[in-house]
Amino acid sequence: EAGVAQSPRYKIIEKRQSVAFWCNPISGHATLYWYQQILGQGPKLLIQFQNNGVVDDSQLPKDRFSAERLKGVDSTLKIQPAKLEDSAVYLCASSSFRTSGNGETQYFGPGTRLLVL
Amino acid sequence: QQQVKQSPQSLIVQKGGISIINCAYENTAFDYFPWYQQFPGKGPALLIAIRPDVSEKKEGRFTISFNKSAKQFSLHIMDSQPGDSATYFCAASGDGSARQLTFGSGTQLTVLP
Numbered sequence: 425e426a427g428v429a430q431s432p433r434y435k436i437i438e439k440r441q442s443v444a445f446w447c448n449p450i451s452g453h454a455t456l457y458w459y460q461q462i463l464g465q466g467p468k469l470l471i472q473f474q475n476n477g478v479v480d481d482s483q484l485p486k487d488r489f490s491a492e493r494l495k496g497v498d499s500t501l502k503i504q505p506a507k508l509e510d511s512a513v514y515l516c517a518s519s520s521f522r523t524s525g526n527g528e529t530q531y532f533g534p535g536t537r538l539l540v541l
Numbered sequence: 542q543q544q545v546k547q548s549p550q551s552l553i554v555q556k557g558g559i560s561i562i563n564c565a566y567e568n569t570a571f572d573y574f575p576w577y578q579q580f581p582g583k584g585p586a587l588l589i590a591i592r593p594d595v596s597e598k599k600e601g602r603f604t605i606s607f608n609k610s611a612k613q614f615s616l617h618i619m620d621s622q623p624g625d626s627a628t629y630f631c632a633a634s635g636d637g638s639a640r641q642l643t644f645g646s647g648t649q650l651t652v653l654p
Contacts, residue, residue: 428584466547466630466644467585480641515584527573527592527634530642532584 426450428533430516436539442504445536449497449518455479457530458491458501459515467515473499506540513537545633547645554652560618562648564631567612571633576605576616577644579628588629589616621652 429448437443449456454475459467470489472480476496484491488507493499503510513535519528546565554560564574575590591598591605591614598605604617618625631645 464647466545466632466646468644469641472641517584527590529575529587529590532577532586534582534584 428516428518428531430514430533430536432536433534434537434539436541437506438541439508440505442502443506443538444503445501445514445516445538447499447501447516447533449499449516450520450531453518453520453531454496455519455528456493456499457517457519458499459517459532461513461515461535463512470501503538506538508540511538511540545631545643545645547631547648549648550646551649552651554621554650556621556623556652556654558621558652560616560621560625560650560652562616562629562631562650563613564615564633564645565611565613566633568633568635569612570635570637571643572635573633574605574607574614575632575642576603577630577632579630579647585630618650621650623652623654626650626652 431446456473458470460470461467470484471491473493476493489503491501515532515535517530517532519530548563576588577585578588579585589600589603591607593609596607602619607614628647628649630647632642634642
């Protein structure tokens with residue numbers, strides 16, 4: 425079974441530029457998550473999708489971050505404009521939730537390491 | 542109330558020793574407590590998980606101990622090996638407003654050969 429794919433793996437941009445990250449979840453997984461992991465911290469959920477609908481985006485800084493999952497499969501996370509404090513690893517995860525349940529295993533991709541200069 | 546506090550921040554253990562990582566939570570709505578293992582350059586991977594209806598769960602060299610009254614849980618790695626060197630995260634989630642998986646801050650484990 426192929427894992428969660430993410431690209432690019434690394435990105436360096438200057439502040440105020442825009443950047444986009446792509447995620448392809450495990451085939452058949454209905455639920456997709458985007459997390460932000462700042463160095464030395466645990467992952468923090470940014471947004472959760474169930475198929476192509478948003479379940480939870482309460483911690484997404486909506487003034488600069490956006491995400492979509494148009495066909496209920498792959499997803500894109502965008503930052504525009506980027507700030508220095510956005511430097512982090514952006515992790516995508518998926519699970520086979522059929523409903524917004526609790527306790528299903530989340531499978532993480534390798535992440536995209538973003539450095540904002 | 543959503544926080545999960547993890548300690549220690551870093552841990553160095555000799556090969557064959559026991560590694561112990563502790564976590565504490567406040568939200569009584571949490572009812573699922575997984576531990577994730579993360580190697581450099583990789584995403585976290587589920588290691589072992591427990592629900593509060595049991596006080597202990599063991600899988601191979603890895604054991605979770607759970608104390609519901611103290612709202613604490615811990616990961617024990619028996620016979621620690623250099624290949625166990627990684628960052629370990631505890632996490633918790635529940636139903637309703639707590640369904641989001643909340644992670645601890647991580648413990649960087651180094652097992653010396």
